[in-house]
């Protein structure tokens with residue numbers, strides 16, 4: 001007798017292979033059998049007419065704090081996401097000092113209980129707090145700079161690089177999967193290429209990943225791709241261009257150039273063992289980060305997502321706020337600080353071209369715990385499946401699922417995730433390909449998606465037709481399989 005059998009579904013296994021009819025048996029947290037005519041389960045799910053896929057892996061999140069304070073992780077579990085890679089864009093909750101923080105750390109680490117003195121202390125908190133999703137933490141370069149340097153508006157000295165590198169080594173030994181940078185942001189922008197390579201040196205020994213919100217995603221984007229490839233080549237590790245996009249009207253359409261440049265670097269990567277240049281992308285033409293006047297100027301429209309000092313402006317257009325207050329854009333942005341914003345600054349053609357690219361993983365880049373977050377937090381995965389796969393026909397459903405499961409697991413070295421196959425950890429998402437779609441909008445972003453029926457995490461039901469369930473997520477070990485899958489919640493059967 002199995003713990004759970006998902007019967008009569010159409011399995012898309014996450015490898016990119018064609019779909020097939022099969023039952024899926026789950027026992028003790030793992031997939032026990034995939035095939036026909038398999039035995040009974042203590043619990044059974046009728047998946048007739050549904051797709052049975054691996055649980056989705058969100059390649060790019062800022063869920064570091066959300067996983068501690070919103071354990072059911074409804075924005076993610078309701079999309080079919082079972083694993084979140086956190087600590088992106090140079091931002092992690094540990095290590096962080098007391099006192100004021102440079103952007104964008106201030107956007108994500110604010111208030112009590114949001115800062116950890118060391119990276120291992122954050123992992124301890126993750127282990128102690130039951131959570132619906134699995135976590136794959138990265139360490140943020142901007143957090144390291146804020147901890148080690150007296151001021152961040154300069155390049156690090158050799159001594160500071162050595163100190164940051166030692167913290168990276170400590171974090172990787174404790175269970176982090178890699179390092180992220182955000183050299184786009186004030187402060188980290190002063191880091192040189194050599195500083196980043198020096199700080200990240202331990203990644204090579206651990207086979208960990210390097211992810212970057214690049215220095216420039218607009219006019220100088222090709223230089224940024226070259227810099228990213230140079231760092232990845234020097235380290236010999238999987239290197240991820242985060243949320244690849246082209247900002248600003250003048251750069252619309254240039255994804256032909258950027259993807260060609262990435263392909264060039266990929267073509268030569270065989271010469272550098274371990275180096276693999278890849279990217280992630282979210283399915284929207286609007287971005288979201290801290291409020292900045294230069295970004296407002298290059299966007300067609302900018303909406304405020306969070307503003308604690310003047311909450312009446314949340315959801316409003318920055319140009320209108322400036323006009324009402326009789327202020328310039330610069331002065332209005334100053335007046336609203338600290339604040340977050342959504343920028344409408346990309347072209348649909350670029351978004352589609354980047355999403356469809358074979359080496360592109362899906363990552364939401366959602367920013368949780370904001371007054372009115374970008375809808376990508378709640379809608380990215382169903383939007384790729386519904387809008388871009390089914391309605392726009394950009395790729396097959398098998399390819400769409402691969403971009404959110406098998407491809408991502410391979411890049412992050414998650415040995416027993418991302419596939420529906422015997423022996424794998426039982427992270428499974430059952431959805432309706434005919435109806436799946438996002439419902440989150442810029443006006444009403446906190447909406448469950450349609451068509452995600454059941455979500456299983458480590459063998460336990462975390463989402464059943466609109467209801468949240470078990471908190472069975474795990475902190476995933478780097479470079480291997482999860483060894484122990486016993487339930488996190490007392491009273492659940494094992």
Ligand SMILES: [Zn+2]
Nearest residue numbers: 089213242243
């Ligand atoms: Zn970013």
